[in-house]
Amino acid sequence: MTENNKDHADVKIHPPILTFIFLVIAYAAKWSIALPFQTPDNAHIIGYISIAISFFLALSAFLEFRKAKTTVLPHGSVSSIISSGIFRFTRNPIYLGFVLMVIGFPLISGTLWGLIIAPAFIYFMNSLVIEHEEAYLEKKFGDVYISYKRKVRRWL
Numbered sequence: 722m723t724e725n726n727k728d729h730a731d732v733k734i735h736p737p738i739l740t741f742i743f744l745v746i747a748y749a750a751k752w753s754i755a756l757p758f759q760t761p762d763n764a765h766i767i768g769y770i771s772i773a774i775s776f777f778l779a780l781s782a783f784l785e786f787r788k789a790k791t792t793v794l795p796h797g798s799v800s801s802i803i804s805s806g807i808f809r810f811t812r813n814p815i816y817l818g819f820v821l822m823v824i825g826f827p828l829i830s831g832t833l834w835g836l837i838i839a840p841a842f843i844y845f846m847n848s849l850v851i852e853h854e855e856a857y858l859e860k861k862f863g864d865v866y867i868s869y870k871r872k873v874r875r876w877l
């Protein structure tokens with residue numbers, strides 16, 4: 722297929738890889754840059770809750786993808802817009818779960834670095850992945866996707 726005929730989003734990085742890179746950054750920062758403030762004693766509890774919510778979001782999204790018989794892969798050809806289940810509340814539940822992982826795993830290990838770098842992660846997820854997916858979906862589904870975008874926020 723030529724570049725003009727491809728039927729998938731032209732994302733610049735696979736989302737799990739971007740998430741992994743940011744987790745590595747958070748842990749590298751933990752080991753190399755001391756924060757001038759103390760991590761709260763119960764931060765690990767918030768970390769476990771964040772991770773649990775991220776798995777709930779992912780599972781809910783995967784079930785909706787399965788029900789719709791469409792691909793979850795950002796480089797795959799999408800057959801329909803999903804607007805049911807968790808997708809009634811966020812257009813990107815899996816990516817929201819990735820944000821919670823970037824925050825949660827470092828919190829479990831006693832550092833706030835995940836929370837500190839989360840805004841940068843969101844920026845890169847938006848610019849390298851989501852904006853490309855949205856352009857693809859608008860081109861493929863037109864008004865159906867535009868209407869969905871008006872009703873449901875990108876993140877929350």
